[in-house]
Amino acid sequence: MYNIPALVAILVFPSGIFLLAYGLFYEWVDRKLVARYQNRLGPRWFQPLADILKLLAKEEIVPQGVQTMLFVGLPVVGLAGALTSALYVPMFGLEPSFSFNGDLIVTLYLLSMMTLCLGLAGANTVDRFSLIGATRTLTQLFSYEAPFLLALLGPAIVTGSWQIRQINDYAHHHLWMALPQVIGFVVALVGLMGKLEMPPFDAPEAETEIVSGALTEYSGRGLALFRIGKDVELVIGLTLISSFYLGGLANPLEFIVKTLGLLVVIAGLQSLFARLRIDQTVGLWWRIGAIMALVQLLVMVGIRMVL
Amino acid sequence: MEAHESKKFVVPIGPQHPALKEPGHFEFSVDGETVTDASLRLGFVHRGIEKATEGRTWVQNLYLLERICGICSDVHGTAYSIGVEKLAGVTVPPRAQAIRTIVAELERIHSHMLWLGVAAHEGGFDTLFMFSWRDRETVMDLLESISGNRVNYSVNLLGGVKFDIDEKQAGEIRRGLDYLEERTRHYMKVVTTDETFLGRTRGVGLMSKQQAELLGAVGPTARASGVERDVRVESPYLSYGEFPVNIMLETAGDLQARFVVRINELFETYRLIREILDHMPSGELTTRMPRRIPEGETISRAEAPRGELFYFIKSNGSDKPERIKVRTPSLCNWGSVISMAVGHKLADMPMLLVGIDPCFSCNDR
Amino acid sequence: MDSDCTLQTAETLLQPWAEGYDHPEPNRLDVQVTAANLKSAVQELVKAHWGYLSAITGLDHPAPGEAEGEDQAGSSSSLPVEGTLEALYHFCCSSVWTTLRVNVPYSRPVIPSICDIIPSATLYERELMELFGVELPGTPSLQRLVLPDDWPDGVYPLRKSFTGFESPTPP
Numbered sequence: 001m002y003n004i005p006a007l008v009a010i011l012v013f014p015s016g017i018f019l020l021a022y023g024l025f026y027e028w029v030d031r032k033l034v035a036r037y038q039n040r041l042g043p044r045w046f047q048p049l050a051d052i053l054k055l056l057a058k059e060e061i062v063p064q065g066v067q068t069m070l071f072v073g074l075p076v077v078g079l080a081g082a083l084t085s086a087l088y089v090p091m092f093g094l095e096p097s098f099s100f101n102g103d104l105i106v107t108l109y110l111l112s113m114m115t116l117c118l119g120l121a122g123a124n125t126v127d128r129f130s131l132i133g134a135t136r137t138l139t140q141l142f143s144y145e146a147p148f149l150l151a152l153l154g155p156a157i158v159t160g161s162w163q164i165r166q167i168n169d170y171a172h173h174h175l176w177m178a179l180p181q182v183i184g185f186v187v188a189l190v191g192l193m194g195k196l197e198m199p200p201f202d203a204p205e206a207e208t209e210i211v212s213g214a215l216t217e218y219s220g221r222g223l224a225l226f227r228i229g230k231d232v233e234l235v236i237g238l239t240l241i242s243s244f245y246l247g248g249l250a251n252p253l254e255f256i257v258k259t260l261g262l263l264v265v266i267a268g269l270q271s272l273f274a275r276l277r278i279d280q281t282v283g284l285w286w287r288i289g290a291i292m293a294l295v296q297l298l299v300m301v302g303i304r305m306v307l
Numbered sequence: 308m309e310a311h312e313s314k315k316f317v318v319p320i321g322p323q324h325p326a327l328k329e330p331g332h333f334e335f336s337v338d339g340e341t342v343t344d345a346s347l348r349l350g351f352v353h354r355g356i357e358k359a360t361e362g363r364t365w366v367q368n369l370y371l372l373e374r375i376c377g378i379c380s381d382v383h384g385t386a387y388s389i390g391v392e393k394l395a396g397v398t399v400p401p402r403a404q405a406i407r408t409i410v411a412e413l414e415r416i417h418s419h420m421l422w423l424g425v426a427a428h429e430g431g432f433d434t435l436f437m438f439s440w441r442d443r444e445t446v447m448d449l450l451e452s453i454s455g456n457r458v459n460y461s462v463n464l465l466g467g468v469k470f471d472i473d474e475k476q477a478g479e480i481r482r483g484l485d486y487l488e489e490r491t492r493h494y495m496k497v498v499t500t501d502e503t504f505l506g507r508t509r510g511v512g513l514m515s516k517q518q519a520e521l522l523g524a525v526g527p528t529a530r531a532s533g534v535e536r537d538v539r540v541e542s543p544y545l546s547y548g549e550f551p552v553n554i555m556l557e558t559a560g561d562l563q564a565r566f567v568v569r570i571n572e573l574f575e576t577y578r579l580i581r582e583i584l585d586h587m588p589s590g591e592l593t594t595r596m597p598r599r600i601p602e603g604e605t606i607s608r609a610e611a612p613r614g615e616l617f618y619f620i621k622s623n624g625s626d627k628p629e630r631i632k633v634r635t636p637s638l639c640n641w642g643s644v645i646s647m648a649v650g651h652k653l654a655d656m657p658m659l660l661v662g663i664d665p666c667f668s669c670n671d672r
Numbered sequence: 673m674d675s676d677c678t679l680q681t682a683e684t685l686l687q688p689w690a691e692g693y694d695h696p697e698p699n700r701l702d703v704q705v706t707a708a709n710l711k712s713a714v715q716e717l718v719k720a721h722w723g724y725l726s727a728i729t730g731l732d733h734p735a736p737g738e739a740e741g742e743d744q745a746g747s748s749s750s751l752p753v754e755g756t757l758e759a760l761y762h763f764c765c766s767s768v769w770t771t772l773r774v775n776v777p778y779s780r781p782v783i784p785s786i787c788d789i790i791p792s793a794t795l796y797e798r799e800l801m802e803l804f805g806v807e808l809p810g811t812p813s814l815q816r817l818v819l820p821d822d823w824p825d826g827v828y829p830l831r832k833s834f835t836g837f838e839s840p841t842p843p
Contacts, residue, residue: 038437128318132340132653199431200503203654273503275431277654278340280506350818358829393697523724523792542699542767604696606762606769619729619762634727634796642792671818 014091015083023231024048033267052224060220065126075225078117082232085110089239090168093255099165115141122214133213136204136278143285148191150293154184155244157300172248183296185245192237200273238262329667345648353671360631376669377458381414382611384463390607390620394600401588403467408546410462412576417446418612419569422664429657430507442490445483467593477584484577491573498566508562512647512659522643526614526636528663531568532560538610562662599626613664635669677765689713700769707783714786723765728796730804731758732831757781785811803830
C-alpha cells in the first residue's frame with residue numbers, strides 16, 4: 001500500500017515495532033513447539049519479550065582488544081538490514097510497502113547482511129571461541145547461500161519477474177508452486193534453517209563446543225539486537241517462502257495460517273536430528289543441496305522454454 | 308615444536324564450559340578444525356578424601372566415601388564395605404548380598420541413562436537427551452522407594468544393608484524395568500540407525516584392542532574395543548557368583564561401539580535384576596561387625612558403571628584405618644582420550660570426552 | 673591374557689628380582705623388590721602379558737616416635753629407624769593380584785619411572801610425586817595432578833606428618 005508514509009512504514013508497520021513484536025511471537029511459537037516435541041512444557045508467551053528486556057537492561061561489556069565502534073555498531077547494522085527487508089515482502093498478507101523491479105535480489109542481500117554482521121562480530125572479538133564461531137558462520141554462509149538463492153529463483157523464473165510483489169500475485173492466481181517445484185520448496189525451507197543457524201545446522205553456535213560461537217563475548221544490548229535480528233529474519237524468511245511456494249499471501253489470515261504451518265514443520269525438523277559438524281554441513285549443502293536446486297532450476301527453465 | 312608456535316591456536320575447554328558438567332581443564336591445539344595436541348589438568352574438585360579417611364572411624368568413612376561421587380556413590384560404599392568385611396573376616400548374609408547387588412545394578416541403569424542423555428546433548432541431539440532423562444526418572448523413583456533418596460542412597464552398612472525390599476517394592480521394580488526395557492529398545496534403534504547420529508559417532512575416536520590394553524582402559528570404554536575386562540565376571544563379588552553376568556563386547560572400538568556396549572549392558576542389567584528378584588534368598592539383613600578391624604591389607608574391586616573401581620585398605624588394628632587408597636575408573640581412561648584426540652576435529656572433542664563417561668569428582672577425590 | 677593367570681606363574685617370573693614373598697590373601701602375591709630392580713620386574717610382567725597395571729598406591733611409614741601409627745616396616749632394634757615411603761605397584765590378572773613393593777627412605781625417595789614401559793602410569797606417578805614426595809626420574813610429566821598450582825612445594829599431604837595448615841592458605 002503505497003499511501004503509508006515512509007517513516008511510519010519503517011518505524012511502526014510493516015517494519016519496526018510491529019515486526020519486532022511479531023518476531024518475538026514467532027520465537028515463542030518455535031520454542032514452545034520444540035519443547036513439546038521433546039516432551040517438555042516450554043516457555044510462557046511472554047518469555048522472549050522478557051529475555052530481550054532483561055538483556056537490554058544489562059550492562060554491555062566491551063572486551064579488550066576489539067574495535068569498539070565495530071563491536072557496538074555491528075548488531076545495529078545487522079538488525080537494520082533485517083528490518084529494512086520487511087519493506088519489500090508481503091508482510092502480514094498486505095502488499096509490500098515499496099516495490100521495484102529487482103527487489104528480490106535486494107531483499108536476499110539484506111537478509112545475508114545479518115549473517116555477515118554476525119561473522120564480522122565474531123572475527124572482531126579476540127576470543128578464540130568467537131573466532132572459531134565466526135569461521136563456521138561464514139563457512140556455513142558459503143554453503144547454503146547458493147542453493148537457497150537458487151531455490152527462491154525457481155518461482156521468479158516461472159513468474160518471469162524479479163519483483164516480489166509480482167511473484168506474490170502470480171503465486172496467488174496459480175497453483176501452489178510447492179507442488180510442481182517440490183525440490184525447490186524443500187531446499188528453500190531447509191536453507192532457511194541453515195540461515196538462521198537452527199539445529200541441526202547450529203554448528204556455528206554449538207553450545208557444547210564453542211560456548212556461544214560468534215556471540216560469546218556479547219552481552220546486554222548487542223546480544224539483544226542480534227537475537228531480535230534472528231527473530232525478524234525468521235519472520236521474513238517464512239513470509240518469502242510461503243509467499244512464493246504456498247500460493248501467495250493475499251490477506252492477513254492466509255499469512256498467519258501459512259507461515260505458522262511452515263513454522264510447525266521447521267520446529268519438527270529441529271527436534272529430529274543431531275547437530276551436523278561444520279564439514280558435514282558444507283558437504284551436505286554442496287553435494288546434495290546445490291545439485292538439487294540446480295536440477296530444479298534446469299527443469300523449470302526447460303519447461304518454460306518448451307511451453 | 309617451536310617453529311609451529313605461531314601457527315598453534317589453543318582452544319581451552321574448561322574449567323567452566325557448557326560442555327563439561329564438572330570442572331576440568333583441557334587445552335587443544337588446533338589447526339583450523341583439526342586437533343594437533345591435547346593436554347589435561349585435573350584436580351579442581353580435589354577434596355583430600357583419602358587423607359580425611361585416616362582421621363575417621365571405619366563407620367564414618369563409609370559415609371565419607373559414598374560422597375566421592377554422586378552418580379556412582381553406591382559402588383564406592385559397596386567396594387569399601389566388601390574390603391572391610393574381608394579384613395574383619397565377617398560374612399554378610401545372602402539376602403543382604405542380593406539387595407546390595409540389586410541396588411548396584413539399579414545404579415548402573417541410572418548412570419548409563421544419564422550418560423546417554425549427556426552424550427546426546429554433547430552431540431547436539433537434545434531430543435534424545437530429554438527423552439532419556441525423562442525415562443531415567445523411573446529409576447530414580449524406584450531407588451527413592453527403596454532407600455528414600457534419589458541420589459546417594461546409602462544402602463550399605465558395614466556388615467549388611469539398611470533397607471529391605473518387600474514384595475510390593477519388588478513388583479514396582481519389575482514394572483519399572485518393563486517400561487525401561489521397552490524404552491531402551493527404542494534408544495538402541497536410534498543409536499544404531501539414526502543417520503545424523505551415526506555421522507557424529509561412527510568412526511570417531513577409534514581405539515584398537517592393542518591400544519586399549521596398552522593405555523590401560525577399563526570398563527565399557529575397553530569393552531567397546533574388544534578387551535574382556537569386567538570385574539563382575541573375572542572375580543565375582545556380592546551375588547554375581549550365583550547370578551552371573553554376560554560380558555558385553557564390541558570390536559569396532561569407536562564411539563558408536565561405546566554407545567552400543569552401554570545399552571547392551573542395560574539389557575543385561577534388566578535381566579539380572581529380574582533374576583535376583585525371582586530368587587531372592589531370605590534371611591537377615593545385617594551381621595555384627597567389630598569396632599576395631601584386625602590388622603591387615605586388602606584389595607577390593609567393584610565394577611562401577613564406568614569401569615573397575617579399586618580400593619586398597621590397610622588397617623593397623625585400631626578403629627581408624629591406616630590408609631585407604633581409591634583408584635577410580637575414570638582415571639584409567641584419561642590416557643586413552645589424550646592419545647585419541649589428536650587428528651580429530653574440534654567438533655568431535657566433546658563427544659570423545661563424554662565417550663569415556665568421565666567423572667571428575669571420582670578422579671580428584 | 674597370554675600368560676597363565678596364576679600366582680605361580682608370577683612368582684616364577686619375578687624370581688630373579690624378588691627379595692621376599694608374601695601371600696596376605698589367597699589371591700594375592702606381594703613381592704618385595706628394590707628400587708633398582710623395579711623396572712626389570714615390571715618389564716618381565718609386561719613381556720609375559722601377565723595382567724595390567726591397575727594402580728600405584730603410596731604408603732607412608734614414618735619412623736617410630738614421629739607418629740602415633742604403628743610402624744610396619746623396619747626392624748624392631750634400638751637403632752634409630754628412618755622413615756620410609758613405600759610404593760605398591762598392583763598388577764591384576766583376571767582375579768589374582770601381584771603387588772610389587774618398593775621401599776625407599778625419606779632421605780632418598782627415588783624410584784625409577786616405569787612410564788617408558790607402561791605409558792598410562794604417568795597419572796599414577798604424578799599423584800605419587802605430589803602427595804608423597806617420591807621422586808620418579810624419567811617420568812614424562814611433572815605437572816600436578818590433583819593439588820592446586822599454588823600448593824606450597826615440599827609439603828606432601830599424604831605423609832603422616834602433615835596434619836593441615838595452621839591458618840587457611842592465602843588464595
